[in-house]
Amino acid sequence: MNEDLPSYLAGLNPEQLQAVRHEGSPLLILAGAGSGKTRVITTKIAWLVRERGMSPESILAVTFTNKAAREMRERAESIEPACSRAVIRTFHSFGAWFLRRNALAAGLDSNFTIYDDDDSAVLLQAVLPSRTRQECNRLASRIARAKDFGLEPDSPDLERAFPEPEFRRTYAAYQDRLKKTGNVDFGDLIRLPARLLASEPAIAKRTQQRFRVILVDEYQDSNVAQFRLLRLLAGPETYICVVGDDDQSIYRFRGAEVRNILNFAQVFPGTITIKLERNYRSYQSILDLAGDVVSHNSGRLGKTLRAMRPGGEKPLLALLDDQEQEVQYCTSIVKSHLAKGGNLSDIAILYRTNAQSLAFEKDFPRMGIRYRIVGALRFYDREEVKDVLSYLSLILNPRDEIAFKRVANKPARGIGDTGLETVLDAAARSGEDLLTAAGGCIDELRGRGKAGMKNFLAMIHGFRKALGLSDRMDAQGDPDARENRDDTNRDDTNRGDTNRDDENRAAPGEPEPYSISDGGTRRADPGTTSLGELLQALIRETGLAEYHKGQDEIAGTQKLSNLEELVNAASLYPLGAEGLAEFLETIELDRSLQAADPSESAEAVTLITMHNTKGLEFPVVIVTGMEQGLFPRDDEEGEDLEEQRRLFYVAVTRAKNRLFLTACRWRRIHGRLFETVPSRFLSEIKPELFDARGAGGKATSFGPNPYAARPGYGRASYSPPPQGNARISQQSGTRPDMNSQWRAGATVYHDEYGPGMIVKVSPTPSSGPLVVVRFESGKLAQFFPKFTSKLERVKE
DNA sequence: TCACAGTGACTTTTT
DNA sequence: GTCACTGTGA
Numbered sequence: 001m002n003e004d005l006p007s008y009l010a011g012l013n014p015e016q017l018q019a020v021r022h023e024g025s026p027l028l029i030l031a032g033a034g035s036g037k038t039r040v041i042t043t044k045i046a047w048l049v050r051e052r053g054m055s056p057e058s059i060l061a062v063t064f065t066n067k068a069a070r071e072m073r074e075r076a077e078s079i080e081p082a083c084s085r086a087v088i089r090t091f092h093s094f095g096a097w098f099l100r101r102n103a104l105a106a107g108l109d110s111n112f113t114i115y116d117d118d119d120s121a122v123l124l125q126a127v128l129p130s131r132t133r134q135e136c137n138r139l140a141s142r143i144a145r146a147k148d149f150g151l152e153p154d155s156p157d158l159e160r161a162f163p164e165p166e167f168r169r170t171y172a173a174y175q176d177r178l179k180k181t182g183n184v185d186f187g188d189l190i191r192l193p194a195r196l197l198a199s200e201p202a203i204a205k206r207t208q209q210r211f212r213v214i215l216v217d218e219y220q221d222s223n224v225a226q227f228r229l230l231r232l233l234a235g236p237e238t239y240i241c242v243v244g245d246d247d248q249s250i251y252r253f254r255g256a257e258v259r260n261i262l263n264f265a266q267v268f269p270g271t272i273t274i275k276l277e278r279n280y281r282s283y284q285s286i287l288d289l290a291g292d293v294v295s296h297n298s299g300r301l302g303k304t305l306r307a308m309r310p311g312g313e314k315p316l317l318a319l320l321d322d323q324e325q326e327v328q329y330c331t332s333i334v335k336s337h338l339a340k341g342g343n344l345s346d347i348a349i350l351y352r353t354n355a356q357s358l359a360f361e362k363d364f365p366r367m368g369i370r371y372r373i374v375g376a377l378r379f380y381d382r383e384e385v386k387d388v389l390s391y392l393s394l395i396l397n398p399r400d401e402i403a404f405k406r407v408a409n410k411p412a413r414g415i416g417d418t419g420l421e422t423v424l425d426a427a428a429r430s431g432e433d434l435l436t437a438a439g440g441c442i443d444e445l446r447g448r449g450k451a452g453m454k455n456f457l458a459m460i461h462g463f464r465k466a467l468g469l470s471d472r473m474d475a476q477g478d479p480d481a482r483e484n485r486d487d488t489n490r491d492d493t494n495r496g497d498t499n500r501d502d503e504n505r506a507a508p509g510e511p512e513p514y515s516i517s518d519g520g521t522r523r524a525d526p527g528t529t530s531l532g533e534l535l536q537a538l539i540r541e542t543g544l545a546e547y548h549k550g551q552d553e554i555a556g557t558q559k560l561s562n563l564e565e566l567v568n569a570a571s572l573y574p575l576g577a578e579g580l581a582e583f584l585e586t587i588e589l590d591r592s593l594q595a596a597d598p599s600e601s602a603e604a605v606t607l608i609t610m611h612n613t614k615g616l617e618f619p620v621v622i623v624t625g626m627e628q629g630l631f632p633r634d635d636e637e638g639e640d641l642e643e644q645r646r647l648f649y650v651a652v653t654r655a656k657n658r659l660f661l662t663a664c665r666w667r668r669i670h671g672r673l674f675e676t677v678p679s680r681f682l683s684e685i686k687p688e689l690f691d692a693r694g695a696g697g698k699a700t701s702f703g704p705n706p707y708a709a710r711p712g713y714g715r716a717s718y719s720p721p722p723q724g725n726a727r728i729s730q731q732s733g734t735r736p737d738m739n740s741q742w743r744a745g746a747t748v749y750h751d752e753y754g755p756g757m758i759v760k761v762s763p764t765p766s767s768g769p770l771v772v773v774r775f776e777s778g779k780l781a782q783f784f785p786k787f788t789s790k791l792e793r794v795k796e
Numbered sequence: 797t798c799a800c801a802g803t804g805a806c807t808t809t810t811t
Numbered sequence: 812g813t814c815a816c817t818g819t820g821a
Contacts, residue, residue: 090810
């Protein structure tokens with residue numbers, strides 16, 4: 001580089017530098033795995049502030065995870081401290097931020113609380129009492145998906161995407177009920193701001209004037225609703241820059257729309273595209289393998305990663321008999337890594353489904369291997385934690401029906417279903433909030449429940465008072481607390497309004513600026529009581545402490561100490577309605593109790609789903625379960641199959657130094673043992689790019705790569721069983737004539753599921769054909785006709 | 797109101 | 812195989 005660059009730019013490669021300094025048109029940065037994309041985006045924020053004199057508060061940067069938002073903020077700040085004033089948030093946290101500031105216009109109380117997926121399903125069940133919990137779960141997730149696609153209950157094309165009967169009505173009824181409870185769900189955090197911007201030109205104009213620059217990270221994961229919001233946020237003058245990698249789009253099933261990134265340049269005319277293809281993480285040997293698989297996808301923007309670390313050992317595929325051997329094999333990798341002076345935390349074991357972690361969890365302690373599981377059961381999903389959070393939600397929002405139902409009788413105070421119904425009916429009739437309604441119909445309650453309810457109400461009112469919430473029962477919250485927040489006319493989205501831009505940030509010059517909802521770093525003022533103390537009192541007075549203590553003793557659980565953890569988390573927030581709202585929002589939007597978990601820092605092997613590895617890297621990566629039927633599943637085709645290839649690409653590109661793959665011939669799924677064949681993805685890799693071994697890591701006698709002899713294996717359903725590899729093929733069972741009875745398109749009848757049609761037939765070495773059936777109910781299931789008598793072929 | 801057993805489901809899951 | 816939900820019986 002022959003120009004004098006400030007030090008923070010000096011280390012960038014030419015493409016990165018170009019991306020940082022680009023101006024004047026929409027910018028799409030296609031950033032391959034490990035190409036330094038976070039560095040580019042954070043440097044760009046700093047550069048805009050430093051070199052272009054951009055005021056930080058006119059910069060909006062959105063990400064998808066809180067972790068990414070935190071990292072982005074920290075890194076931008078470390079280059080340029082003024083970046084702390086930029087709005088760097090997740091999409092959802094930005095939505096919540098925006099809605100609280102425009103609550104009145106959005107028809108919300110600014111103290112609204114956010115329902116998670118589980119709460120949504122429970123609410124839906126209240127709307128549809130005749131449906132089972134499971135149906136409600138499914139419907140709730142369909143509604144969430146509809147919101148991802150930006151569809152409203154009155155959208156004309158709702159049925160096209162959601163043809164299930166009554167869906168429109170269900171969606172509308174759910175939305176109606178949600179509005180009554182004064183809550184929003186995740187989808188609303190995107191949907192409602194977009195609606196507001198579309199319908200209120202004044203708000204749109206003010207917002208567009210404020211945010212001159214919008215940056216989006218992980219753009220390939222955005223959904224239609226988020227895309228719409230982005231377009232509404234961007235005015236004609238807005239500089240828009242998105243960063244992403246179409247090859248790493250792995251959340252289609254949750255509504256992510258790869259086309260957002262594929263079509264970006266068409267939608268935003270004049271777009272400049274910059275590709276970051278230099279990979280600083282992995283050896284070339286690893287990237288070659290990753291690139292080979294993903295190159296089988298169609299509709300890519302196309303990138304070729306070049307390793308800045310050439311060479312590297314060939315990835316190794318272990319062909320194993322069963323899961324026990326797989327654990328054994330991983331153990332041997334761990335042990336030999338340790339023997340070479342490596343650390344446990346260098347190693348990650350990846351799998352497709354959470355259930356696969358079980359085998360490792362069972363055996364690792366015996367093997368003396370410490371492990372940590374990333375993302376399994378989450379702290380805030382725990383029963384005892386949700387209980388306390390529900391108390392808090394109800395205290396803040398007495399209309400919160402789900403919270404009320406959850407805690408009114410927990411611990412038991414004699415309020416049964418009948419009692420609950422009485423109160424809910426009364427509230428529905430009078431339109432009062434639940435506490436008021438409960439107070440009003442207390443004499444209708446019978447027996448123990450009467451005193452129980454009185455007690456309960458007194459307690460809740462006591463806590464409301466402690467928080468400074470109005471005790472006028474008709475109030476939705478304290479008017480004083482809202483005074484500054486939901487006034488649409490308040491000019492807090494005006495770009496000139498720098499210092500009080502965000503009341504949650506300290507004015508410049510004050511020590512330690514804090515943030516809500518995305519950092520969890522907010523401190524309660526020293527000397528004042530913190531929210532933590534209120535929580536402590538609540539846990540004691542409600543009887544939850546006693547209740548869970550008992551549970552702990554019986555079941556040996558850690559519930560009480562989990563509650564202590566929660567108290568700790570709350571003690572960072574000030575006592576008061578706003579502190580509480582912030583606390584709840586942070587929790588709702590960031591379920592990962594960050595770093596407070598001591599195991600986080602512990603020296604241990606990481607067990608993790610492939611999905612959860614995005615953004616992470618490890619010196620040693622073992623991708624387990626490379627079997628057809630598991631990864632990919634047999635019913636995955638087209639777009640779904642391409643997404644699985646991308647998932648493989650993500651998994652593999654986590655590895656810095658060594659990559660191992662495993663496939664088991666026998667796999668237990670849902671308690672049943674299946675014979676499998678190796679994943680078709682393995683046949684999509686040029687054979688010379690990896691070595692295959694048998695059990696125990698010993699080189700096997702068959703050729704350098706058993707897949708070499710089988711071009712086309714796994715590509716089609718009718719491909720012959722694997723040849724030439726004794727360990728995995730054992731070809732015997734599949735006779736071609738079996739396929740004539742079980743062929744795609746054939747009609748079948750199943751004892752339990754009824755009539756259906758075969759959509760796919762895959763031969764297996766010795767289990768006969770595996771048929772995938774789509775039933776008239778819509779259900780998709782797979783069977784080995786050899787092992788079941790419930791599936792019959794129907795003659796046409 | 798609670799405890800227990802039977803039933804059925806069951807990829808992934810940033811927010 | 813495991814878990815969570817459902818319904819029954821005391």
